[in-house]
Amino acid sequence: MENEQKKIATYTFDLEPAEGNAQQEIPLTLLAKRILETATYHAENWGVGYSTLIKKNHAWVLARLAIEMTSYPGIYDKYTVETWIEGYNKHFSARNFCFSNPNGKIFGYARSIWSVIDIQSRTSVDITTFRHIENNVSDKECPIAPQSKIKPVKDENPSIYPVRYSDIDINRHVNSVKYIEHMLDNFPMETYDKQMIRRFEINYINEARYGCNLNFYREQLSESNYTMEIRNENGEPVCRGKIIFTERK
Amino acid sequence: MENEQKKIATYTFDLEPAEGNAQQEIPLTLLAKRILETATYHAENWGVGYSTLIKKNHAWVLARLAIEMTSYPGIYDKYTVETWIEGYNKHFSARNFCFSNPNGKIFGYARSIWSVIDIQSRTSVDITTFRHIENNVSDKECPIAPQSKIKPVKDENPSIYPVRYSDIDINRHVNSVKYIEHMLDNFPMETYDKQMIRRFEINYINEARYGCNLNFYREQLSESNYTMEIRNENGEPVCRGKIIFTERK
Numbered sequence: 001m002e003n004e005q006k007k008i009a010t011y012t013f014d015l016e017p018a019e020g021n022a023q024q025e026i027p028l029t030l031l032a033k034r035i036l037e038t039a040t041y042h043a044e045n046w047g048v049g050y051s052t053l054i055k056k057n058h059a060w061v062l063a064r065l066a067i068e069m070t071s072y073p074g075i076y077d078k079y080t081v082e083t084w085i086e087g088y089n090k091h092f093s094a095r096n097f098c099f100s101n102p103n104g105k106i107f108g109y110a111r112s113i114w115s116v117i118d119i120q121s122r123t124s125v126d127i128t129t130f131r132h133i134e135n136n137v138s139d140k141e142c143p144i145a146p147q148s149k150i151k152p153v154k155d156e157n158p159s160i161y162p163v164r165y166s167d168i169d170i171n172r173h174v175n176s177v178k179y180i181e182h183m184l185d186n187f188p189m190e191t192y193d194k195q196m197i198r199r200f201e202i203n204y205i206n207e208a209r210y211g212c213n214l215n216f217y218r219e220q221l222s223e224s225n226y227t228m229e230i231r232n233e234n235g236e237p238v239c240r241g242k243i244i245f246t247e248r249k
Numbered sequence: 250m251e252n253e254q255k256k257i258a259t260y261t262f263d264l265e266p267a268e269g270n271a272q273q274e275i276p277l278t279l280l281a282k283r284i285l286e287t288a289t290y291h292a293e294n295w296g297v298g299y300s301t302l303i304k305k306n307h308a309w310v311l312a313r314l315a316i317e318m319t320s321y322p323g324i325y326d327k328y329t330v331e332t333w334i335e336g337y338n339k340h341f342s343a344r345n346f347c348f349s350n351p352n353g354k355i356f357g358y359a360r361s362i363w364s365v366i367d368i369q370s371r372t373s374v375d376i377t378t379f380r381h382i383e384n385n386v387s388d389k390e391c392p393i394a395p396q397s398k399i400k401p402v403k404d405e406n407p408s409i410y411p412v413r414y415s416d417i418d419i420n421r422h423v424n425s426v427k428y429i430e431h432m433l434d435n436f437p438m439e440t441y442d443k444q445m446i447r448r449f450e451i452n453y454i455n456e457a458r459y460g461c462n463l464n465f466y467r468e469q470l471s472e473s474n475y476t477m478e479i480r481n482e483n484g485e486p487v488c489r490g491k492i493i494f495t496e497r498k
Contacts (some may be wrong), residue, residue, distance in 0.1 A: 002262060018285045018301045018426075020419040022459070029415065036267045050266045075419060076300060129458065164434040165441060170269035170324060177267075185413040189459045192414060209270070210438045 007138040008084040009042040012102075015073045022189060025072035026079070028197055029181045031099070035065065035110055036176065038081045039095055048130050057119045062112060062176050063092065066201040069087040069099070069108030078102050083140035090126045091115055093133075096142040109144045119171075148201050150240035153229035155217035159186075163212045173207040174238075183228045183241045186218055195245035197222065202241045208232055256387040257333040258291040261351075264322045271438060274321035275328070277446055278430045280348070284314065284359055285328045285425065285438060288344055295381050306368045311425050314343065315450045316395040318348070318357030327351050333387035339375045340364055342382075345391040358393045368420075387393035399452050399489035402478035406464035408435075412461045422456040423487075431489045432477045435467055444473065451490045457481055 013034060021027040043049040043060065053059055073079040079099055086094040097110040116125040127133065161182060169175040180202060208214060208230070217229040224245040230238040262283060270276040292298040292309065302308055322328040328348055335343040346359040365374040376382065410431060418424040429451060457463060457479070466478040473494040481486040 016289060017419055017422075018282070018289065022414070022417040022419070022421055024419050027415070033267070037265055040267060041267060162323055165271070165436065165438055166276070166430045166434050168271040168438065170270055170271070170273050175267075181299055181415045185415050187414065189414055189417065 006046065007136050008082055008140055009038065009045065010080055010082050010087055011038045011041065012078055012080045015075055015077050015079065017075050018077050023196075025074055025190055025196075026174050028067065028184060028200055029177050031067060031072075031110075032065065032177045032180050033071075034081050035067075035083075035097055035112065036062070038083045038097070038110065039114070042083050042095075046136060048131050048133070051101060053116065058116055059119055059171070061115050061202055064113040064147040064201070064203050065110065065176075066112075066144065066147045066199065067108065067110040067197075068199045069197065071107055072196070073099075073101070073107060079107065082140075084140050085133070085136050085157065086111075086142065087137060088095070088127050088133060090128050091124050093127050094150050096140070098140075098142070109142050111142060111144065111147055113147060144199075147201055147203070148242070150227055150229075150242050152237065153217040153227045153240065155219055155220045155229075158215040158217045158231070161214045161216060163208055163210050165210070167212050173209060176204065178243070179204075179230060179239050182214075182216065183231070183243070186216060186228060187226075187243075191245065192249060196248055197243060198246040199244040200241070201243075202239055204239050205237045206232065206239075208238045214238065254301065255295070256385055257331050258287065258294065259329055259331050259449075260287045260290065261327055261329045264324055264326050264328065265469050266324050267368050268383055269324050270441075272441055272445075274445075275323075275326075277316065277433060277449060278426050278448050280316060280318075280321075280359075281426045281429050282312065284316075284332075284346055284361065285311070287332045287346070288361065288363070291332050291344075293386060297382070305346040307365050307374050308368055308420070310364050310366050311365055313362040313396040313452050314359065314425075314452070315361075315393065315396045315448065316357065316359040316446075317448045320356055320447065321445065322348075322350070322356060328356065332485055333389050334385050335360075335391065335401055336386060337376050337382060339377055340373050342376050345387075345389070347391070348363070358391050360391060360393060360396055362396060393448075396450060396452070397491070399450065399476055399478075399491050401486065402466040402468045402476045402489065404468055404478075407464040407466045407480070410463045410465060412457055412459050412463060414459070417459050422458060425453065428453075428479060429490070431463075431465065431479070432492070435477060436475075436492075437464060440494065443497060445497055446492060448493040449490065450492075451488055453488045454486045455481065455488075457487045463487065 099107040350354040
């Protein structure tokens, strides 16, 4: 039991009024921040967190994220984030998340894929060598589809966004959550008033730095299904996203 | 003693790696978020918080904020936010903040001025009628200069910013912290690498909504001293800010 508790870490939060979006719900960006935060807390718990890895110049890098929600916490709602490792190999670790309220109502789930890199050489570090990792895999169910590899996006009229001071994180790259924020800002308020985000996916491909002009591409695949791509000035993909909306009830 | 503890509320946070800025410190925007958050918690504590006021269609509105820092918490630093009411009258309440580490080292202070409005009529609600308010005033020292009334800014070449989905809060106005983020983004990364923000002030004057094109004005008053103004499409001021930089040691 004690072992199982360590495998699945549980963190509870309140949605403060100042944190809510125009629809009086948790913004997807805050949910993504909670995903990064709880992943970090849990990794710290068993000695493979940022503070340990940074001593060897290693760091966790988020490669893919998929979030699928049936509803979102509202203002003053308590929400619980459970996180656990589904599996790992030399290059990647798969970490899942479940979002629920204190009565056990499930808001949704998330899947994430991480690698560990050497910050100097930018090469991959072998995750299978991490102490305890073999004992920290849980078979808890995550009933949402796996992440997909998002295809290049066709769009003749990209919008240009110059990377700003507030976009940059401690590694001097654009913050993972800021890409999500900018992708969501490609849709008008009307979309969010009428529809909710049922599923959001992002593939992180290359890093962007301060001073870079990013190009935003968007393609509508079907009525409520869009892909997005952010490219750097050399035309290289920085990240690709996918968003599926559903009508609000 | 118990009474004094209630007058001064204390909240402790950790700066997570994912929250840090390019200078490996707490971003001023996160500090502002902590100010709003702890003010809300403290007001809730004695029954004048968002959840109570909203039942009467009333809400706290931040009018002015001044933050003055001698240093900033770094990654994994614990920081404590103390908050207390300095005074109040019919129209305004003055709430102060002290930021320190667990060893008692002071990072800085903040001053804020709040009003309460009726959301429908947009008129001011008499704060002196609030239960307990007279017992919740503390004479704890806040050794930074009071907020100033920031003058209109002279700038012939404003930059235009269309308000986006992620700027909007639960009241369907631009989020108070987002104005700060956009003001800070008016300075290049080089400024933040060489200098730190010693003092930041903001006066909130009019609300901006989704769909509005905001104009950003900036004026350099002396070497490290700038004022900024955001105006709406009708030329009316939305907010004005002041920033004083100091060389990093």
